[in-house]
Amino acid sequence: MEEFVNDTYASYVVRTMLQCVSGVTVMADISKSKKSRDQSDENGDGQRGIMARDKAFLEVLREFTNRIMLWPQFGGIPSGSLGTLEVDFHNSKLGLLGQESQMSNCSVLRLNTLSPYLAYNEASAATVQTLILVLNGSLGKLLPPLLDLLYSNCFSQEEGTENTLPYVFQDNCAQRTLEVALSVGSSTFYDKAYERLFKGRLVDLCETEAKFAVISLIGGCKDKEKFSEIYEELEPNFKRFLTEGEGGIMLAIAKASQKLVTKQGNFLSKLLEFSSCTDPEGNNPCLIQSVLRIQASKFSKGSNKITDAGSQMVQTLLRFNKPIKMINSMLSLPANELRDLFCDPCGSYVMDTFVSSPSIGEKSRDRLRNKLKTLKGRICRTSVIRNGSRAFDSLWAVSDIKTKATIGQELLVKEAAASGNQWGSIIFAKHGLSLLRKRKSDWEAFQGQETNKRKLFKEFLSVP
Structure with a gap:
């Protein structure tokens, strides 16, 4: 098993096995090694068939987890040396995990609780990440002990390195494992990792590849006070993040603000400053124009197109408790830019959010309906894309x-132009436009029935 876990190709078999016995599917970027991802089709979704969850399979997962936590140290430790720990197996916490000792002649195990090599090797780190995720979705009680061992032996700051970044941020494999752990770990694990690894270093970390760990830290935050600490440490650098193409950090902050319902007003004010919008209520397209073009990475700077990060940011801001500034800015867009937004691969999702956001009332939607008049003559060109x-x-x-x-x-x-197009023909059939041409009264009755059906279906789905 140790040989399989450390092998680039054989470890994929182990990761697939973990998904099968747990009944949990993990994303392709974790279940495949980096080398395998580079060789695969970029358009693949990474989905695979998973067996139905079974008690016998879960016992296999339990046994695998307990064994991996008891593995002795095997070479390749990147730095320093790791001490060993003498544990009375029958009296230890590990003995409570359901693993039956097969070492009847030995009551004490001399073990290395979890070799850092597991987290610092590409193949084995991917296995650990998969194990973390499948345990989170199946045997949750086994997850805290595993994360505690990872924290103690792989993540925690070594002595004498207080003025440098912890080693976990200097290794891509270990950092990715930390990111996965932060995304599913308990509040206790989160607090320990924040205090020991991140606090006071957030700005420095954002200047390196460790920014992805900061994004995971922000995304995994569940406490308003803790998020406020993180927010206040990063706030002086917001403008730099936006101008230097580090919008991924700002997007993570926006999503956390929306989720935790805090710092929303301050965050919007900072975006208004960045966009140089002179109207404090956002009655100017400059706010949404700036936000839509936020770059997620400095390597993508220079483009004036709508970005995925910018689109997600606008969608998040529209879900804020009081999104009126973003609504005002969006409805201030000229007709040609509004159409370009609707037809853009990233921007088209903004309209979905505008319609579905519970924070946007009927008055704002009425303003959108009135705005449709400015699209007269452009509707056909929009529907055929x-x-x-x-x-x-x-x-x-x-x-x-x-x-x-x-x-x-x-x-x-x-x-002729609309119905002869693949997308336009779908619009014609879906909304019964042929009936509108022949019998308008029947078409209006048909539309009323469709609206009532959608309302009824929505109410049915909302029933707990």
């Missing part, structure tokens, strides 16, 4: 029957 057709459906969902009829009539004028 893949991403534009998605935004079109969202616009249709919030429109009243009169607005729908106006939009439908515009499409019927250009029926």
Whole structure:
């Protein structure tokens, strides 16, 4: 087993086995080694068939977990030496995990609790990451002991290195393992990792590849006070993060602010400063124009296109408790830019959020309906584009029957161009526009029935 875990290709078999016995599927970027990912098709989704969860399979997972925590040290430790620990197996906490000792002639095991080599080797680190995730989704009681061992032997700061970054941030494999642990670990593990590894170092970490660990730290925060500490340490550098293409950190902060319902007003104010928007209420397109083009990485700087990070940021801001500034800015966009937003692969999702966000009221949606008038003559060009057709459906969902009829009539004028297109033909069939051309009253009745069905279905799904 040790040989398999450390082998680039054989470890993939171990990781797949862990998913099968647990019934938990993990993302492809964890279940595959870096070398394997580089050789695979970039468009693959990494999904695979998983057996149904069974008690016998869970016992296999339990045994594997207990054994890996009892493995002796094997070479390749990156720095320093790791001491050993004498543990009375029958009286130790490990003995409570369900592992039956097969060493009847030896009551004391001399063990290295968890070799740092596991976290610092690419193949074995991927196995540990997979194990963490499958335990979180199946045998949760085994996860805290495993994370405690990782923290003690692989993550914690070594003596004499207080003025340098901990070694875990100097190794990509170990850092990725830490990120996974932060995403699913308990609040106790989170607090220990924050105090020992991150506190007081966040800005320095953001200047290196360790910024991804900072993003995981922010994303895994569940306590308002702890998040406020992190926020205040990073706040003086917000402008630098935005101007130097480190929007991934800002996106993580925005999502945490939305999730924990704190620091939202301050964060929006900082974005207004960054966008140089002179209107404090955001009645200017400059706010959304700036945010949509936020770069997630300094390596992608120089592009003036809508970015995935920027789109996600706008969507997150629209879910804030009081998103009026972003709403005002979005509805201030010129008609051509609004259409470009709807047709953009990343920007089209903004419309989905505008329609579905519980923070956006009917008055704001009425303003959007009125804004549709500025798109007159552009509706057809929007509906025949893949991403534009998605935004079109969202616009249709919030429109009243009169607005729908106006939009439908515009499409019927250009029926040949619209219905002859793959996406346009779907729009025509889905919304019954052929019926609108023949019998408008029947079409209006049909639309009313469809609206009632959606409301009924939504209410049915919302019932606990």
